[in-house]
Amino acid sequence: NAGVTQTPKFRVLKTGQSMTLLCAQDMNHEYMYWYRQDPGMGLRLIHYSVGEGTTAKGEVPDGYNVSRLKKQNFLLGLESAAPSQTSVYFCASSFSDRAGGEQYFGPGTRLTVT
């Protein structure tokens, strides 16, 4: 049982390049989330999904797109990377039937945009 995994772990992009971050969970969770974490700031929600085939915007969605074609996977895309997107990206998942409740996080992807 791997929990939540993320690939890649590290990436350096040039401004304008695109990339996709992959999140996978094997806990059969309905809910999945993408957060970014910047120094001195709490984790901020980028996009989330409440089930296969559904996605919605979070607090800071601009410059990102997501897809949830399979229940176990949640992809985060950057179409044209900007230096402001340098951050640590965390994926998380949770059960759907608990109020609030625990979210399980992946190990993170450290992205640098130059």
Place this chain on the structure above:
Amino acid sequence: RKEVEQDPGPFNVPEGATVAFNCTYSNSASQSFFWYRQDCRKEPKLLMSVYSSGNEDGRFTAQLNRASQYISLLIRDSKLSDSATYLCVVSMDTGRRALTFGSGTRLQVQP
């Protein structure tokens, strides 16, 4: 104003000390409250939920004051392994089950 505010620290304490962290939240409609722990360059992990009546888990005690919109975490008999950043987290319990994170309080326990 941030939705969840914490003193960033660092709190430097000797082993065996008792240390307390506080957190305030701005949205009175918040329903669920948690403390997460994040080790350096690692992902956050749930430490404990916070209940209105207060709750304890070993050396850790969490308390909630809804009237003052204030959450606390008390760590007794600090261990070196307690060194980490402690994140105060609240949830609106809306359909998306999203969490709002404080920026964290860093604790360094020294030998």
